Amino acid sequence: MTKEAIIKEFEAIAGADNVMTGETDRHAYSYDAAVLDSVMPALVVRPTTSEALGAVTKLCNDNGLPLTVRGAGTNLSGGTIPHPGGVVVLTNGLNRILEINEADMYAVVEPGVVTAQFAAEVAKRGLFYPPDPGSQAVSTLGGNVAENAGGLRGLKYGVTKDYVMGMEFWDVNGELIKSGSRTVKCVTGYNLAGLMVASEGTLGVFDKIILKLIPPAKAAKSMMAVFPSMKAASETVASIIANKIVPATLEMMDNFTIRTVENFRGAGLPVDAAALLLIEVDGHPGQVADEAAVVERICKENGATELHVAKDAAERDAVWQARRDALPALANLKPTCVLEDATVPRSKIPAMIEALEEIAKKLDLTIGTFGHAGDGNLHPTILTDKRDKAEWERVEKGIDMIFDKALSMGGTLSGEHGIGLAKSKYLAQETSKGTLAYARRMKSVLDPKGILNPDKIVGAE
């Protein structure tokens, strides 16, 4: 088919208003939140019905057109950067919450539903959807599932994959594939829904997602503990878990981040502190009181110099505001901000922090570190200016070193941001050559023409 004929076909499926071919429109979908070069797609299409989504997928396959699905485009690993000359399929026209079932505690959603809006709808019905990625105000549930997004509550409540009960998705032939169920237990067939989680749009196009909901905790208590060294803070983290307490949230900030946040907000953070832990325990009121007391004791035993327990909602908000400010405050310092998510086993946090400091010193880079200490998911944030060629080369080297270090400690390339384009080159290093070959074989069977988000995760052959 000629280009014009294909465009006509897309228009017939999705409506002329939902097919964008102009230069400016295409340019606006050439990037995501990753610090990578942008790539212009040939076409952007925005299906608004399930059938149209399936038909668009089939049309792309029939014509061998690379297809990249995009929700809000907040991806930090380049998973939503299109293939040159490919098609971007927007899901924000598929944004209906189809069902919230209070009796059976699940919900059925279309992929374009915004995470925070969904969580709010669920909360209105007295239920709880825990995954809370930092971008939840705009990120979509389809994107969360495709990336297996995490968040601040990962330690106790798990991440997106722990809430996916089932899924319907389109294969490249335009067949609707169903997996999982509205029931808690379901072992019908392969766990294809599980396979779709973190597949980053390389194996199918999500149509509907069934998500597990849980009852919210009845009470919560937040506190901020100040430490004279990162070592003391990370030992505290290990000790809290060793005492069989799993806080809902357990976050850490290094001195550089503390000072930056304080400059940004002026909320009275201790700028001399080497490290801060922000801790929240939740559950039944009695349990919360008990656990908070134990956490307080452990913090003091590990040398916390100060401990603030939030007395009310306003103080609790202030604790979490400090954490929410970490990224914006760092981002304000320099034009380019490379936010990594190298993750190590909890016990290795002190060693990882030390390694990050060494890398920063060795390469003369500015790295602020904060993150989800409770689950070992750190966010070393490299501050730079991409236009400074010499420094950028050192940044790239630094990133390599960070992943080398994390992997050597038994860690992983990505706690929650995904592999995408940015980290596909390290994949075999964490897994094995055989694993990569297995994954590529699987993809080649499910997607023989290689149209589904090419180059992501398993890289270019």
Added chain:
Amino acid sequence: MADIHKLAQMFKELDDQLVGCMRCGMCQAVCPIFKLSGKETDVTRGKLALLDGLASEMLTDPEGVNEKLNRCLLCGTCQANCPSGVSVMDIFLKARAIMTGYFGLSPAKKAIFRGLLKNPKLFNALTEMGAKFQGIFTKKVDDMLGSSCARFNAPIIADRHFNTLASKPFHKIVPELDTPAGASGLRVAFYVGCVIDKIYPQVGEAILKVLKHHGVGVYLPAGQACCGIPVLSSGDTDTFDTLVGMNVDRLKDGEFDYLVTGCASCTSTIKELWPHMYKGDSSRTYDIGVLARKTMDISQFLVDILKVEPKELAGGKSVTYHDPCHLKNSLGITAQPRTLIKAAGCDFKEMTDAGTCCGCGGSFNIAHYELSKEIGSRKADNIIASKASVAATSCPACMLQITDMLSQKGADMSVKHVIELYADSL
């Protein structure tokens, strides 16, 4: 027309500011236009990427970029919520100036900006004549809202319900004033602004009544010109410089402690854009700085300086309040107007999303009426749902838009400036 390479060079000057956007996309959560269209070109991240694309000569369609750039209310909500602290408004105003330099100003805008706004006497004379004859072209729709609509098919008016030009503009009621400080010991300069002068003179009268009540002396020089925001948002920096110059020359000789206005847009323009964007005769720079520092929204002056306090017993009419973008996003003023409503003894009812844009956006309303209306319609729904009998705000442009929207929905309520409510209570 300059060549595209030259245009790219001009946009390169914005490079240091553009590079601050880390493409996180959080602006999608707050942009009123993105909320409607879901298109990346309608949200700030997309627009900044387009400007960046022009600067790096990746794009070849400046006309297309210009069209997207103008699909923006300049409400500033994205900037107020940007994690990286990108100066979005500054970038957009500069970009519009570059675009206007490249494409030139449309003949209609040229006639209005350079012919009329630069010439306040002619502007006044024409609007006065318009006020006399407007009855021929318009008919009343809603007495409570004071709205009218077009009598005949008129493309510019479309199906708007609008407040007509006042039969007697404010500058005819009070041409000038210079009164001594009273009990307060303070004197203020009063900057009237076009919309209050020509459409809502009663707001100007209310401000004078309140100032008199509190014993505040007033310096009101004749011949004030437009504050310049309409021309600046259309990229006409030359006319902007002329208008700022005219106003500064009128105001600088008065002796006063503060400069007050009843218009959110004028306040933020004088306070933030005069010192920042004025590139005219540098001998005025000092006076511009002094004026900017002295400038205050009227409710801010009453509450922060004169310490007006809420009345304890509210038994009056129920009032809700819409935050104008230029007060909330640019200047962070949200508490004082609410305090003033309570000081007027009104029963205050907070509406949902009081801080989201009403969709007016000045000339945006003219160029993109359908979008403007859709955004405004949601605002009107929230106002109606508050069950208040009065929709109050602090910006006469918002008053026009809200009146249009409420009138089209046949809502049984009135639209007032907060200062009118307070003046009525004295």
